[in-house]
Amino acid sequence: MNRDRGLGMIRDLAQRLVAPIDPPLMLIAGLLVLLAIGVMGSASPERLNAQLMNVAVALVVMRALAQIPPQRLMHLAVPVYLLGMLLLVAVALFGDVSKGARRWLNLGFMRAQPSELMKIAMPLLLAWFFQQREAMPRLRDYGIAAVLLLLPVALIARQPDLGTAILVLAAGFYVIFFAGLSWKIMAGMVVAGLAAAPLAWNLLHDYQRNRIITLFDPEKDPLGKGFHIIQSTIAIGSGGIFGKGWREGTQAQLEFIPERHTDFIFAVFSEEFGLFGNLLLLVLYALLIGRGLMIAANAATLFSRLLAGAVTMIFFTYAFVNMGMVSGILPVVGVPLPLISYGGTALVTLFIGIGILMSIHGHRMLVQK
């Protein structure tokens, strides 16, 4: 009897522990993480243990967030955003310089990268903001939202960290987009942007122009930044349909691929697993995004919907920008491959996103009641 009760308690505990976790989302994310571990074992075996630790931490964070009801998250929106802004300003004033960019803030006990926080804080705040508008959001509300968005983006872009700035900008834009910004305004913005481009071009210094040219045409600078992209396209192209096999990629193993455990890990994957591997990866990301969008569609409140939609689209942005850049159709900006690239901060951020999605999904009924 005692034994049965003991087993029952353990089962109960396990059920309660697993309950907030969305199985489809967990399955997809789990497969991606397994892939990541496989690729890491080839690209940088010495980092495998560290990355496993990162995964463990990220899963704990995800599980914790999955339990927090969206309403509680909503209350955190303003303080987290303000904290993020405060830290960004602090970075601009006192930040450490690493690799020519001022991104890190030394807090004494740890070094923090506040821009990373903004990837979640931004959609959180804007989702909260639109939730506050009782009525249909008016043009003025979009304007305020745009200001709230562009302030941190400008600070991040100045560091300079173009990759994170784009991700934060995208995250915020998705909220505004899902909140219903009219197509006319968006079209107008595109036209205005195109019209302003030549003007902006004229204001740039020659070296800045050269940088932009290299961004779009890496072969112009085969020894500098262009080298990365040339080598990664060679890696992908030489991978062929079936790939060269795990740990058999010459570009990867002989270190021709730069940053091969972080931003360019996709080149390693693609060289060793070929077109089939790429297709698998695209399908997994598509499923992840699909599940996220489905969660958004069924979410209870406007806040939950906007947050779920934006968080989901962050995954898309990461994946598309990274694969596009590594395969040479997008300019090189520092964006990791979601759930696969090495790095604890990005992994935790992404699993926070997954945790939020799970929370929204888990609490969809409660609110409606």
Add this chain to the structure above:
Amino acid sequence: MEFKNPQEELERFRSRLAVAGGFVLFCFTLLFIRFVWLQIIQHDYYQTRAEDNRISLVPIVPNRGLILDRNGVVLALNYSAYTLEITPSKIGDLEQVIDGLEQIIDIQPKDRKRFKKLLDESRNFESLPIRTRLTDEEVAKFIAHRYRFPGVDIKARLFRQYPGGAFASHLLGYIGRVNDRDLEKIEEKEQDANYRGTEHFGKTGLEQRYEFELHGNTGFEQVEVDAGGRAVRTLARTAPVAGNNLTLTVDAELQRIAEQAFGDRRGALVAIEPSTGGILALVAVPNYDPNLFVDGIDTQNWKELNESPDKPMVNRALNGAYPPGSTFKPFMALGALTIGKRRSEQLISDPGFFNFGGHHFRDDKKGGHGMVDMYQSIVQSCDTYYYMLANDMGIDNISAFMGQLGLGSRTGIDIDGESEGVLPSQEWKRKRFKKPEQQKWYAGETISIGIGQGYNAYTPIQLAHATAILANNGVVFRPHLVKFIADTRTGARTLIEPQPTRKLGLKAEHVEVIRNAMVGVNKEGTGARAFAGAEYVSAGKTGTAQVYSLKGADYKAGSVKHELRDHALFIAFAPADAPKIALAVLVENGGFGAQAAAPIARQVLDYYLLGKRPKAPAPIDEAAVEEDEE
């Protein structure tokens, strides 16, 4: 104010989600198309580029062929040593790097100087040695600190070594680092591919002339390299083929004895085997240590060698042109017999001078030699006989005959840069001078040509060559240093000069007259003191070449500066009836040929014919004079 319609709002949100989903699919499709493009359509191209990336062809420099003497004594060889090398293009501040290296490895100021010189002469992106011949300890020390010095590395290389040091340097020559001029030669020979990785090239002597024989075929290793250019593993290997070995006609021991015979005097000696043209010894002293050049010579040594008044870098045997003096007389006599201007028994009267156009051409012997036939004219070295003979023959006959003996033209020895010397003729003078009055040949100028003075100027190898032709009864062989070239793999030998190049139409009885007279020189004439007690019959002729024109005054060796003292000459061949060796000796500012040159010839002949080794350099016989019975 528009109020919320939850259902409508949800619908609009869902339609936006659908748009977003569509956008995601669109973008992923774009990516997929890109992957298809790269991985299927362009796959071959990228495959090739990936292979080009990882596979590098590394040349394996072949062992340079050895140079051996006729008995197999090694004169030039290779040894393997570690060098510390810097690739200047890969490092920042050169001085700083060298200062850093100095902390762990002994680097002398002369190493720095040599490195600077190499740097100035080098091609870009070359790795240049800052130190050579590292000890094992130094290698270990550097490897422990290697991470601190990107662009600096230890390499195992083969070095050329000339074990004899300065010995035979003028014939061996030396190798040095490849320069632009060498590159042109390499391109000319279409050897570019074969010289990938080769850093040294023959600069002078045999090393230069036989560069493409000695070099060998470069091997190649297909290695997998990483992005840093470090070799990871070998994929395929084509072994290099070592260069061909040169076996010389030179007898190293004879060469050594001949060099030592000069003591500290300047001069040259060329000894030839008359029946083949093979050179037995080719001495030019002072000489220099060719080992200095192999790793790149430092500026100080270079300056010393170039600025020394003794000019050790000049190969006197091939590039020094000297008036032959009385050594010219046997050839004059042979020419006279051949064209019928004299019979050997014909007597002339020597009053001590020869009068031509009111000018007295003096004989060395006051009062003259009296009645002189051809034999005596050579044995006693009678000037008047040859003043008259030259006048009778005329300059064009003289130059035509001497030309056949190879005087005044390159002998064709297998060393580059041989001088032509001067064989005076009417035509030569026309070409040599610009003003019309200088271009004309005056009959008076012919007179002193007869005793080997005037415009006459020949290299020691030309004199030795002419002597060998005489000794060989007019059959001409091209003088050469290399006996055969041996393929190191197959052992196949390529003989260099098996055939005579031409035959002069000399009559045996004419040659016999000269031979007898030259035997007489060493028996009872000017060479008798030097060859006293010789256990073989030798033929010789002394000569003294004026450096300083005395304009009628008496020549006293003590009263003129050393650099203006006469050059001593001696030609000889032995044994006289079947010559095995013919030679010419020149001692710069040595005085009379009998004093300084003949004793050297004696030592060389004694060793070559009898195996006798001299105990000291050849003596200077102060008592000997150019004319006997003075």
